[in-house]
Amino acid sequence: xxxxxxxxxxxxxxxxxxxxxxxxxxxxxxxxxxxxxxxxxxxxxxxxxxxxxxxxxxxxxxxxxxxxxxxxx
Amino acid sequence: xxxxxxxxxxxxxxxxxxxxxxxxxxxxxxxxxxxxxxxxxxxxxxxxxxxxxxxxxxx
Numbered sequence: 557x558x559x560x561x562x563x564x565x566x567x568x569x570x571x572x573x574x575x576x577x578x579x580x581x582x583x584x585x586x587x588x589x590x591x592x593x594x595x596x597x598x599x600x601x602x603x604x605x606x607x608x609x610x611x612x613x614x615x616x617x618x619x620x621x622x623x624x625x626x627x628x629x
Numbered sequence: 630x631x632x633x634x635x636x637x638x639x640x641x642x643x644x645x646x647x648x649x650x651x652x653x654x655x656x657x658x659x660x661x662x663x664x665x666x667x668x669x670x671x672x673x674x675x676x677x678x679x680x681x682x683x684x685x686x687x688x
Contacts, residue, residue, distance in 0.1 A: 582645050589649035596656040618660055 565572050598604040599619070609619040640650050675681065 582643070585643070585645040585649055589645060589652055592649060592652035592656055596652050596659070599656065599659065615660065618664060 565574065595604075595609070599609060605619040610616045612619075639646075641647050671678070
């Protein structure tokens, strides 16, 4: 009786496609959390205000007011 | 207890959801608080601020 053949899935360290699929929903929520953190912490940075936040529909005018004052200097 | 249980199960149970909720609500609260307090200040000081009387002095 031949020895059973052991098949290995492709992996990088302990990371395999199955594990990636399993953690995908949680990782997506972590990504959203990271995005919200960048917006919160970056909401005082002029270039983020001007290029990202002032272009948000409906509430973008909140950041648009501060941007021209920076440019007038 | 039902409201507390709903709060726990939807927002606190998973750490990723909890952290996302904290950052998103902090961002939203910052905007809402700033907008509201500015509006209250402007209405309490109506007619006293430079932006209200500017057109009397600037040609």
